[in-house]
Amino acid sequence: MMRRTRRTTTSLTALAATGFLAGAACAQSLNEAAPHGAAYDQTPAFEGQTRAPALEGDVALQQTVLAEGLEHPWGLTELPDGSWLVTERPGRMRMVAPDGTLSEPIAGLPEVDARDQGGLHDVSVADDFADTRRVWWTFAEPRGNGENATAVATGILSEDNSTLEDVSVIWQQQPAWASTKHFGARIVHDGEGHIFVGLGERSDPEPRVYAQDPQATLGKIVRINAEDGTPAGAGIEGALPEIWSMGHRNIQGAAMGPDGQLWMNEHGPKGGDELNAIEAGLNYGWPEVTYGVDYSDAEMGVTEMDGTEQPVYYWDPSPAISGMAFYDGEMFPDWQGDALIGALRGSSVIRLTMEDGRVTGEARLLEGIGRVREVEVAQDGALVLITDEENGQLIRVTPEG
Incomplete structure (x- = not known):
């Protein structure tokens, strides 16, 4: 398969001028309304x-399309030989070889409910894949x-x-x-024989209360x-034994930070997308606590409540954040330890610099690339992502030159 390469330069000054980036560069205070003019008047709980x-600065990036013709790809994981397992929401899993060759669908998967946001979702392997060849995946059952x-399934x-x-x-x-919405479904291995799974609350008013x-x-x-x-939860009194944390809306991205901290991000209703540092036994508030509003612009809940955790960072308007990774590689030395988050509605990759568990800066990279569903860091340090489109692509991103 022939690879197609293109180059992009992301000007952060230009992005700030269009309102896609806010902060010091656009002289917008923390308490001002969102750029699109919706009635968001919430006050952040803390600065930043x-x-x-x-x-600041320009980032020159080169994109190489490794594979295309993927139908709404959702999950992505690299194997030790440099191949990639990719899921497609209609219920297929494929292998993309290092040279970009796209396999036929892998046989043996269970039936999925592929309506709307359902289907085949995340895919993951552990560090011992070369020996075990074991794969995990999530799907709408x-x-x-x-x-x-x-549901979570595994196989060889x-x-x-x-x-x-x-x-x-x-x-x-x-x-x-x-319901055909809000399945969540990201998987994270903890390196100790367990997996974390981030789950949605099924969207509708009736089931969403089950988040509490x-x-x-x-x-x-x-x-x-x-x-x-089998359960390996936080041991919350009165809770199911597998529950680690509660009060989430629709978890779309998850990763272990460089220091072993578990991070997950989730969609807000309209605005209020969140990045959360996850701790055992805590309550993250939904649907009682949110920085978003209803799709009608009506208020939903409050922004703070005793007994619930604040997001480390939130967005309004919503870029519809998705898969995430923390950069660890040699190809982008200035990104070391930064969070990289796909944006669906935002059609970009969001890079966040972080210090002491707080966000210190934000950039939007590769704007216009498409609905970025998942972001991974390849073994050689390249950024690899998938676009959730009818003709989705697997794209490798490297520094220009």
Whole structure:
């Protein structure tokens, strides 16, 4: 497959002028309304919680399309040989070889409910993949009568990469619901034999209240044993044993920070996208606490409440943040330790500099590239991403030259 390469230069000064970046570079105070003029009048809980200063300077980036023709790709993970496993929402998983060759769909996956936001979602492997060839993935599992919920499955990838064998569903979200939205579904390995799974609250007013119910796994982060899905949660009194944290809306990105801190991001309703530092047993507030508003612009809840955690950072208007990674590589030395977050509506990659657990600067890279669903750092330090489009692409990003 022939690769297509193009070069882009991101001017942060220009971005600030258009309102896509806010902060010191646009002389916008923390308490001013959002640039699009919606009635957001919330006050941040602390300085730097939103509209961090725009990072200065130009970043010249080169894009190489490794594969295209992917139908709404959602999950992405690199294998030790430099190949990539990619999921497509309609229910397919494919292998992209280092030379860009796109495989036929891998056989052996269970049925998915692919309506609307459902389908096949995240895919992940552990550090011992070369020995075990074990793969994990999340998907919208049909439960009958139009109901569905997120599930976690695992299997062994055959030596010829054609089939997932010994497949089993090891965990199921409860309760199931007749909704086609907010499955969440990001996976993070903790390096100790567990996986964290970030889960949505199914969107509708009736199920969203379960985000505050300790006997349901809607709007939660769970931790389970990677081998068999048995609970390994935070031990919250009165809660299901797999629950790690609660009060989440629709988790779309997740990663371990350089210091081992678990981070997850989630969509707000209209505005109020959040970046959260996740700690065991805590409540992150949704749907009682939010910096967003209803899609009708009506107020929803409050921005602070005793017993709930504040986001480390939030956005309004919403760029519809998605997959995330922390940079660790040699190709972009100035990015070391920075958070890189895909933006769907924002059609870009957001780079955040961080210090002592707080955001100190923000940049928008690759603007106009498409709906960036997932971001990963390749073994050689390149940035690799997928665009969630009808004709989605797997794109490698390197410094120009």
